[in-house]
Amino acid sequence: MSATTENISSARAVTSGKRRIPVTIRGLRLGTGLVLFVYVITHLSNHALGLISLEAMEAGREYFLLAWRNPVGSVLLIGSLLVHMMLALYAVYRRRRLKMSVGEAVQFILGFAAPILLVGHILGTRAALQLYDTDDTYAYVLLALWVDDPTHGIRQSSATVIIWIHACIGIYYWLRLRPWFARALAWLYGFALLIPVLGLLGFVNGGRAVGQLVANDPGFRLDLALDTNAPTPDQAAQLGVLEDRIFIFLGALLVGTLLARAIRLYAERRRGVLRISYPAGRVAEAAPGSSVLEVSLLNDIPHASVCGGRGRCSTCRVRVNSDLAALPEPSDAELKVLRRVKAAPDVRLACQLRPTDDISVTPLLPPNASPRDGFAKAASTQGQEQEIAVLFADIRGFTSLSEQKLPYDVVFILNRYFRSMGEAIEGAGGRVDKFIGDGIMALFGVDQNAKQGCATALQAARAMAYRLDELNDLLKADLPTPLRIGIGIHVGPAIVGEMGYASATSITAIGDTVNTASRLESKTKEYGVQLVISQQVAELGGIENPVWPSEDTEVRGRKEPLRVYIIDDARELPERKNTQSR
Numbered sequence: 203m204s205a206t207t208e209n210i211s212s213a214r215a216v217t218s219g220k221r222r223i224p225v226t227i228r229g230l231r232l233g234t235g236l237v238l239f240v241y242v243i244t245h246l247s248n249h250a251l252g253l254i255s256l257e258a259m260e261a262g263r264e265y266f267l268l269a270w271r272n273p274v275g276s277v278l279l280i281g282s283l284l285v286h287m288m289l290a291l292y293a294v295y296r297r298r299r300l301k302m303s304v305g306e307a308v309q310f311i312l313g314f315a316a317p318i319l320l321v322g323h324i325l326g327t328r329a330a331l332q333l334y335d336t337d338d339t340y341a342y343v344l345l346a347l348w349v350d351d352p353t354h355g356i357r358q359s360s361a362t363v364i365i366w367i368h369a370c371i372g373i374y375y376w377l378r379l380r381p382w383f384a385r386a387l388a389w390l391y392g393f394a395l396l397i398p399v400l401g402l403l404g405f406v407n408g409g410r411a412v413g414q415l416v417a418n419d420p421g422f423r424l425d426l427a428l429d430t431n432a433p434t435p436d437q438a439a440q441l442g443v444l445e446d447r448i449f450i451f452l453g454a455l456l457v458g459t460l461l462a463r464a465i466r467l468y469a470e471r472r473r474g475v476l477r478i479s480y481p482a483g484r485v486a487e488a489a490p491g492s493s494v495l496e497v498s499l500l501n502d503i504p505h506a507s508v509c510g511g512r513g514r515c516s517t518c519r520v521r522v523n524s525d526l527a528a529l530p531e532p533s534d535a536e537l538k539v540l541r542r543v544k545a546a547p548d549v550r551l552a553c554q555l556r557p558t559d560d561i562s563v564t565p566l567l568p569p570n571a572s573p574r575d576g577f578a579k580a581a582s583t584q585g586q587e588q589e590i591a592v593l594f595a596d597i598r599g600f601t602s603l604s605e606q607k608l609p610y611d612v613v614f615i616l617n618r619y620f621r622s623m624g625e626a627i628e629g630a631g632g633r634v635d636k637f638i639g640d641g642i643m644a645l646f647g648v649d650q651n652a653k654q655g656c657a658t659a660l661q662a663a664r665a666m667a668y669r670l671d672e673l674n675d676l677l678k679a680d681l682p683t684p685l686r687i688g689i690g691i692h693v694g695p696a697i698v699g700e701m702g703y704a705s706a707t708s709i710t711a712i713g714d715t716v717n718t719a720s721r722l723e724s725k726t727k728e729y730g731v732q733l734v735i736s737q738q739v740a741e742l743g744g745i746e747n748p749v750w751p752s753e754d755t756e757v758r759g760r761k762e763p764l765r766v767y768i769i770d771d772a773r774e775l776p777e778r779k780n781t782q783s784r
């Protein structure tokens with residue numbers, strides 16, 4: 203377990219309050235939605251067989267029924283439908299703010315429109331089967347929807363499209379944060395278009411086939427009614443009454459939910475307010491139980507929320523500047539997302555954090571954050587102090603060399619040198635921070651710890667010395683004298699974070715440790731050696747009983763002298779295996 207993970211876990215252990223319901227709800231919503239999505243795919247695929255023939259549709263229907271009209275399939279389907287609807291109402295009840303993004307609003311509205319458009323079809327098929335033993339074959343359904351009541355057919359087709367779009371938006375919100383999503387987008391897009399188009403074309407073709415059967419055979423309608431045990435006019439009227447009652451029931455459910463939501467918000471307001479402080483002195487008041495994100499959006503405080511508050515994207519994350527122990531415990535789902543972005547212990551998801559007391563927060567991402575930011579690498583990118591090893595290297599006498607060479611040759615030699623040294627550093631597990639003139643700065647242990655950082659930095663120095671030999675050999679015809687380098691390595695606390703502007707942004711480090719490493723590299727000139735390392739680097743790097751001369755040296759900018767080892771040739775460093783293993 204990483205230190206960050208441990209910190210998050212321990213932060214969780216010391217906080218109080220249980221808020222596990224949203225995790226279950228999110229999983230349920232997704233699970234039930236996926237069941238319904240699979241049902242719709244199989245249903246539309248069955249329709250698509252109409253492009254072959256009516257008989258193919260009927261044959262496909264046998265398999266479709268086998269999957270969905272057995273006791274398990276029925277419970278799964280009907281249960282998912284009911285639970286999904288209830289969860290949608292619950293989401294309305296929980297929302298403090300009905301303002302939402304266009305995508306969310308479309309999904310919401312389509313989701314509520316779907317049951318209204320579907321009721322008639324469900325009653326005419328499933329309910330007719332249960333109540334009157336009607337066999338709702340394709341011919342029976344297409345006669346009703348295509349031949350007898352085309353407006354009903356249009357309504358049904360619209361319902362299909364609406365449900366499909368609703369599902370696709372949900373799937374999009376679910377998957378768009380996956381790293382592979384952008385690569386798979388074209389395929390998913392094709393799938394999302396193909397399935398309903400083929401389904402609807404099959405429906406049209408099947409409908410036309412039934413229309414022809416009716417036109418060609420006057421007895422077809424009666425035979426079909428007898429074969430399928432179609433509802434009598436009285437039974438159809440009963441179904442009509444049932445449909446009206448269901449409409450009233452659905453309407454009452456929605457109105458009741460909105461009413462309950464209004465009462466809840468009113469009661470919360472009466473319970474008092476808590477204050478959330480933002481940077482630049484902004485303070486927003488909120489009803490207890492509101493999430494930080496809800497408060498931001500309610501008060502027009504710009505706040506990133508790529509996933510719309512579903513706790514998936516992490517772009518809403520905030521640094522909590524007040525007492526962490528007073529916060530409600532993060533749910534497992536929130537912890538998972540925080541671990542994914544290697545968040546520091548004082549970072550929480552604003553959409554999941556519902557403070558019970560006044561708090562102060564700092565949103566960490568700009569309001570226009572993109573889904574990519576949801577995978578923001580290590581916490582180090584956000585800026586944090588950590589113990590790392592820093593290596594500086596410089597070519598000795600390069601200025602005079604460059605004066606003797608044509609610019610083209612200088613660039614060529616430098617690029618060969620940078621490539622060799624870069625490969626040596628990265629091969630050992632380090633990170634090239636920057637090339638400055640003919641100098642190199644590299645960081646070690648940024649994603650590990652100081653001990654591993656020192657071990658890898660020493661291995662990098664050793665590899666650099668060997669690579670320099672190879673390079674000198676390779677360039678001996680171009681160089682008046684072989685290239686010589688000086689390397690300095692120091693370890694200690696540094697501020698590590700993503701710094702820079704636009705494309706010139708990278709993870710770098712600043713602080714005394716960096717300055718000291720640079721000074722040690724300069725010391726190699728004084729001592730006339732290839733490598734100078736601080737005593738801490740040797741110790742943490744696991745070098746037992748160093749044999750090299752050492753001394754306490756004054757380093758500019760430091761109050762205390764620093765004990766260093768003076769190493770003639772970095773190839774004298776012991777070889778170590780698996781320095782990258784964590």
Ligand code: FES
Pocket residue numbers: 495506507508509510511512513514515516517518519551552553554
């Ligand atoms: S808005 Fe996406 S995790 Fe909070």
